[in-house]
Amino acid sequence: MIVVLANKAEAREMAKQDEKKTFKISPRLIIIPVLLIGSLWISRRSGVASSDLKRKLPGDDIVAHSNWTIDRSVVLNGSIDEVWPWIQQLGKRRAGWHAPSWMENILKSYAIRKIDTTYQQVKVGDYLDDWGTGVQHVVQVQCPHILLIECIRKINPKKGETKPIRPMDISILTMLKPIDSNHTKIIFRWRSHIAWYHYPVVRPLGGTFDYTTFKIMIAGLNERLAAEQLQKD
Numbered sequence: 001m002i003v004v005l006a007n008k009a010e011a012r013e014m015a016k017q018d019e020k021k022t023f024k025i026s027p028r029l030i031i032i033p034v035l036l037i038g039s040l041w042i043s044r045r046s047g048v049a050s051s052d053l054k055r056k057l058p059g060d061d062i063v064a065h066s067n068w069t070i071d072r073s074v075v076l077n078g079s080i081d082e083v084w085p086w087i088q089q090l091g092k093r094r095a096g097w098h099a100p101s102w103m104e105n106i107l108k109s110y111a112i113r114k115i116d117t118t119y120q121q122v123k124v125g126d127y128l129d130d131w132g133t134g135v136q137h138v139v140q141v142q143c144p145h146i147l148l149i150e151c152i153r154k155i156n157p158k159k160g161e162t163k164p165i166r167p168m169d170i171s172i173l174t175m176l177k178p179i180d181s182n183h184t185k186i187i188f189r190w191r192s193h194i195a196w197y198h199y200p201v202v203r204p205l206g207g208t209f210d211y212t213t214f215k216i217m218i219a220g221l222n223e224r225l226a227a228e229q230l231q232k233d
Contacts, residue, residue: 042207042208042211043070043203043204043206043207043208043210043211044068044069044070044071044203044207045070045071045072046071046072046073046074046211046214047072047073047074048071048072052071052073053071057175057189058140058148058173058175059139059140059148059150059171059172059173059189059191060189060191062139062148062150062171062191063171063191063192063193065193066169066191066192066193067192067193067194067196068191068193068199068203069189069190069191070188070189070190070191070207070210071188071189072187072188072189072211072214073185073187073188074185074186075179075183075184075185075186076183076184076185076218076221076222077182077183077222077225077226078182078183078184078225078228079182079183079184080145080176080177080178080184081144082184082225082228082229083144083176083184083186083221083225084144084176085115085120086098086115086221086224086225087147087174087176087186088120088122088147089112089115089116089119089120090217091128091129091130091136092128092130092131093129094119094128095111095112095116095119096109096110096111096112097111097213097216097217097220098111098217098220098221098223098224099111099216099217099219099220100216100219100220100223101223103216103220111220113224113227114228115228122138122141122147123138123141124138124139124141125137125138126138127152128149130151134151134152134153134170135151135152136149136150136152136172137149137150137151137152139171144176145175145176145177146173146174146175146176147173147174147175148171148172148174149171149172150170150171151170151171151172169192169193169194170191170192171189171190171191171192172188172189172190173188173190174186174187174188175187175188175189186218188214190210
């Protein structure tokens with residue numbers, strides 16, 4: 001009887017040791033927090049230093065009570081005079097979104113791949129179509145450095161409106177800075193105010209979407225700039 005009990009105790013002890021040996025941390029326990037932290041990071045910044053987040057830029061006063069600011073920056077392969085026309089013509093029912101060719105082929109949707117003079121006359125006070133629920137109102141244009149817009153609610157003809165009114169608490173700044181004759185830094189700032197109960201979901205998801213579309217645009221712009229330079233050569 002004693003021998004049987006001893007054997008059982010021994011077996012239990014061996015089983016515990018086997019459990020300890022076989023215990024492994026699930027990759028999900030590591031991947032999920034990393035993805036969450038990463039999405040929170042890129043939801044508000046990419047390509048900028050911490051000091052850049054605090055600097056005052058044109059248009060910051062449009063949404064003075066902003067609780068969500070996105071700052072992005074990257075270097076484009078072109079002079080500021082080469083880059084600016086592409087920035088001016090971006091947009092819905094304009095030159096489109098400058099995606100790279102591989103993505104356009106997949107989506108079967110093609111943006112303009114040349115400078116179109118039709119879309120080079122953006123001026124303060126213009127209303128431009130937006131992909132969202134509003135329109136873009138041009139607030140400041142400083143060629144070839146600054147394009148600042150605010151998002152406005154769409155027209156409601158039933159209320160007798162003839163032009164967009166009521167700000168949507170969104171401002172979008174695109175600013176160019178020359179680095180040298182072949183490179184230009186693009187600085188992007190998006191400011192908004194959202195309800196606190198939307199914050200935990202909208203910020204990481206919306207910020208990740210913004211980061212993705214920004215990277216797509218940069219890839220498309222560099223592709224177009226390279227093609228333009230080849231034509232010049």
